[in-house]
Amino acid sequence: MTSGQSEISRVAVIGTGVIGASWAALFLSRGLDVVATDPAPGAEARLHALVAGFWPALTRIGLAGGASVDRLRFEPDLAKTVAGADFIQENGPERVDIKRTLLAEIDAAANPDVIIATSSSGILISAIQDAAKHPERVLLGHPFNPPHLIPLVEVVGGSLTGQDAIDRAMAFYAAIGKKPIHIRREVPGHVANRLQAALWREAFHLLEQGVASVADIDTAIAHGPGLRWALLGPFLNLHLSGGAAGIGHTIDHLGPPIASWWQDLGNPTTFSPELRAQAIAGVAAELAAYDFPETVRQRDEALISLLALKAASEQLP
Ligand SMILES: NC(=O)c1ccc[n+]([C@@H]2O[C@H](COP(=O)([O-])OP(=O)(O)OC[C@H]3O[C@@H](n4cnc5c(N)ncnc54)[C@H](O)[C@@H]3O)[C@@H](O)[C@H]2O)c1
Known part of the structure; x- marks a missing residue:
C-alpha cells in the first residue's frame, strides 16, 4: 500500500x-x-x-x-x-x-x-x-x-x-x-472519450455511406481489433505489428497507407435524423435474436473474467 x-x-x-x-x-x-x-x-x-x-x-x-x-x-x-x-x-x-x-x-x-x-x-x-x-x-x-x-x-x-x-x-x-x-493539458472530452469519439465518427460515416451494416461494424471491432485493444493500447499494438523491429518499422512500412486512409476518413459533424434512425434500426436488427438483459448480464460476467485475467498478467502494461 x-x-x-x-x-x-x-x-x-x-x-x-x-x-x-x-x-x-x-x-x-x-x-x-x-x-x-x-x-x-x-x-x-x-x-x-x-x-x-x-x-x-x-x-x-x-x-x-x-x-x-x-x-x-x-x-x-x-x-x-x-x-x-x-x-x-x-x-x-x-x-x-x-x-x-x-x-x-x-x-x-x-x-x-x-x-x-x-x-x-x-x-x-x-x-x-x-x-x-x-x-x-x-x-x-x-x-x-x-x-x-x-x-x-x-x-x-x-x-x-x-x-x-x-x-x-x-x-x-x-x-x-x-x-x-x-x-497534462485540459482538452474537451479528456483523452479516452476523444479516442472513442474518433472511432464513432468513422463508424457513423461508414454506416451513412452504406459501406457496412451496424451489425457488421460492431463485429469488426468486437471480434477484431477490440480484442487486442482490451489488452494493449493503440501504440503497443502498432509496436507488435512491426515484429522484432517494432513500431518504427510499422510506421515506415504501413505508415503511408495509414496516412492515405486518414485523408479518406469521414468527417460527420452531427447526428442527422436519418443517421440516428439508421443506427436505431441497425441495433434492433442486430439484437433481434438475443435476449438483451441476458446479453448485458453475460457482457458483465465476461468483463469481470477479463479484468481478473488482466490482473493476473503481470507483464501487460
Ligand atoms: N454516466 C456516465 O457514464 C459518466 C461517466 C463518467 C463520468 N460521469 C460524470 O459523473 C457525474 C455524475 O453523472 P451521473 O451519470 O452519475 O448522473 P446522475 O444523474 O445519475 O447522478 C447525479 C446525482 O447528483 C445528485 N445531485 C443533484 N444535486 C446535488 C447536490 N447539490 N449535491 C449532491 N448531489 C446532487 C442527483 O440527485 C443525482 O443522484 C457527472 O459529472 C458526469 O459527467 C458520468
Whole structure:
C-alpha cells in the first residue's frame, strides 16, 4: 500500500447517482469508510440497494481486508459529509453552475488540504475550480462507467491545481487498484472519450455511406481489433505489428497507407435524423435474436473474467 492510500481512510462521495453509487461501492471494496450524500428523495435507500447489487462482482474480483458494506454511511447534510473526509469524489449533475455551487460548499466545509476530485465527463476544471477558496486541491478524477469495474481514471488539473494534489490523487487511485493517467493539458472530452469519439465518427460515416451494416461494424471491432485493444493500447499494438523491429518499422512500412486512409476518413459533424434512425434500426436488427438483459448480464460476467485475467498478467502494461 502506498503512502497515497495510507493517509486516506475515509472518502466522501457527493452525488450518488449512476457514477457516485459505483464509486462508493469501489471505495468500500478497498476497505475504506465511505460517507455519501445526495439530496434526491429516496437516495439513501437507492444507494444501499445499488451497492448491494455491485457487491457480488466486487467480491469475485477480491475485497481488501476489512472491506464491508457496513462501512457506508449516508449523510443528508453536505457539510457534515465532507468534514473529516480524507478524499472527496464529487458526482453531482453535469452543469457548470451546479458544479460551481457544490464545489464552493464542499471547499468551505472540507479540511483545506483534502483533494476534491470531480467525475465530470465534459466540464473543464479551469471553468469551475475558482469557485473554491483552495482551488489548488481541486482536480478532475474522471472514471469510466461503471467505476467499480473499469480501472481507468483520467486525472486532470486546471490552471490553479497544484502538482502536489495531482501526485496525491494519482497515488491514491493507484493504491486502490485503479489505472490513473495524468492528462497534462485540459482538452474537451479528456483523452479516452476523444479516442472513442474518433472511432464513432468513422463508424457513423461508414454506416451513412452504406459501406457496412451496424451489425457488421460492431463485429469488426468486437471480434477484431477490440480484442487486442482490451489488452494493449493503440501504440503497443502498432509496436507488435512491426515484429522484432517494432513500431518504427510499422510506421515506415504501413505508415503511408495509414496516412492515405486518414485523408479518406469521414468527417460527420452531427447526428442527422436519418443517421440516428439508421443506427436505431441497425441495433434492433442486430439484437433481434438475443435476449438483451441476458446479453448485458453475460457482457458483465465476461468483463469481470477479463479484468481478473488482466490482473493476473503481470507483464501487460
Ligand atoms: N454516466 C456516465 O457514464 C459518466 C461517466 C463518467 C463520468 N460521469 C460524470 O459523473 C457525474 C455524475 O453523472 P451521473 O451519470 O452519475 O448522473 P446522475 O444523474 O445519475 O447522478 C447525479 C446525482 O447528483 C445528485 N445531485 C443533484 N444535486 C446535488 C447536490 N447539490 N449535491 C449532491 N448531489 C446532487 C442527483 O440527485 C443525482 O443522484 C457527472 O459529472 C458526469 O459527467 C458520468
